Amino acid sequence: MTKRFDGTRDVRRAVERLARRLPEPLEDLAWISYNYLWSWTPGGAELFTAIDDHRFTLAGENPVRFLLNLPERDLLRAATDQDYLTSLDRVARRMEADLARPSTRVTAAGPVAFLCAEFAVHQSLPVYSGGLGVLAGDYLKESSDQALDVVGLGLLYRRGYLHQRMDRSGWQHEYWVEANTGQLPVVRVRGADGQPVKVKVPVWDSELTAQVWRVNVGRTTLFLLDTELKENTPLQRWVTSRLYEGSHDIRLAQYALLGIGGVRALDAMGIAPGLFHMNEGHPALASLEVAAQTASQLTGERPDLTRLLAINQDRFAFTTHTPVPAGNETYSSQEFFRVLGHSIDEMGIDRDQLAALTRIDATSSDEPLGFSPLAIRCSRSTNGVSRRHGEVAREMWRPLFSDRSTADVPISYVTNGVHLPTWMSPTMRELLSRFLGHDWERHAHDANMWSHVDEIPDIDLWDARCKMRLHLVEMVRARIVVDRLARGEDVDLAVSGLDAFDPTLLTLGFARRLATYKRLDLLFHNIDRLRDIIDHELGAQFIIAGKAHPLDNEAKTVAQNMFSVNRQMDLLNRVIFLEDYDMRVAPSLVAGCDVWLNLPRPPMEASGTSGMKAAMNGSLNLSVLDGWWSEGYNGQNGWAIDGSTLDDPREQDERDANALYDLLENEVKPMFFARDSNGIPVVWLSRIRASLRSLAPMYSSARMVEDYNERIYRHQH
């Protein structure tokens, strides 16, 4: 077996370096800090918050940065606190035991390499934007929990994704914050010679060089490529600067690095994947590098590209997440080859043959080029991310399979799921461990186990819900004051935010990417009806959040309109726009809301996952029957709005908005405020139990990863 230089040794050195700064009794904190497993191990976060909660928040909840900047006296205090040391020992032994389990091979040939443009592992690692990244992060964590042989591969964006700041008119402005790799739990991978492992990919007219970083996500390793190197030009260094950069040139360079560079990096580290799982089309160029490697090993005449891809087809699986053709990025052939031409020539691949494989109609010469057609053609399996999305994807990609009817298009689905230990609030976890029995989290996919939620007494369930709502209200109050001051509002208005929200009112949340199809503004469709719902002795309050892509002026206008309507309504402390929606706020938001809204224009929502996170916490979904909800809703576990489509979008908005108001007025509010003599909403709680029972076992990443194993990875054609 060839020796692996996969960064294991480099992580050990980084841990030793950090450990030397710590008093001896705290040494375990060093390796714990370099493995994100702490973030989903019970008691893990408390190891840091117990030393200094405030500083840990200021450090972005990044334990390496936190420990490096902690005053000596705080460390010494913890090192002599017996209770603290007992907790540390308990968490450390638990993590050690988890990491010591033997791995299970997923494919006989080698590990699964999971390639994705973004990973949301933790808020302190800013290489994600939204749903796609959350899915990828949850997938890695679940693979670790199931001890599967998986590695992740992505890019280390130094400035990550945008931060959002609204001005007083409601117009979005963006800023970026540069990460300091020296204080992140990421470690540069070095080779046998002790030098950093580097890969080269020709992009534009010269070689782009990248180094490789290793991140431990439990037992799973995530490798991230980055071009911040002195041998690169400023343009080349910019390639891994920001996620979802607007420029096509930069994006193509990023995807060349992810796909081609990714395969080369794994190779350089001695890792030979049995399967490449391409999560969305961005890494599809990986197939070309694998084809080129095959060609170099064959003797005799070189097969053409189609043949080479066919030889390797069994090594690729593709998951598509985008239900609209326009959402699958495409490029003019000029752009495409200006950036990638060198690489493609160097790999000995014919440009015209490649262009044909990236078009829906392979015989066209003017259709723009895209990665999804290539990914579908080079993979043995393509899947969508919910049952309905599977149908939509079959219809959408049918032209690639000219001789088939839609039903026969070979695109299946695996519905998304969420990593329960990441997304369930400590309050809910604590409640469930009292009633679901020991080790319940290891049986997250077991419907029988979840039936025990029926045994949770009303009072305990309601107390937990109220606690989560209160926690959210407190977070909103603190943030809204700062948000308002930062956008230059009057101090009076800003400070009135401290009285914003009432912890006893029906609280609804609506946080999504600000893309027009998500219809964040649908709530404001009829301001009089909305006002009646809110301004009532049995009232309601709304939290809205979401970022628009910097170039999406249409979405920014939607946000601006919401701001001005909200001002007109003059109930500013009842409808709050929370800025900068990301993984820092998402957990409290999904847990604290009583109702989680989703109002996409069907059938554009491929899956959606935030509603699953809400359900795990006993929040109830009210959603259009699209994406995951069209299979999750069973009549008793939340509320649904018709998911059929109308040709006229305005008519559709009118219909759906009225359905929303009707449900809120006639069902949701009366049920929430119907209380027994102890003030408990008994019917509401039975709906929560129905939601937990039916949704928790189905929409956890435990079920999702098992599905990938059984139906996608192991499935033989």
Ligand SMILES: *Cc1c(COP(=O)(O)O)cnc(C)c1O
């Ligand atoms: C879960 C999550 C998402 C995905 O939400 P959708 O329901 O797919 O819209 C996006 N952003 C953050 C920060 C999340 O936590």
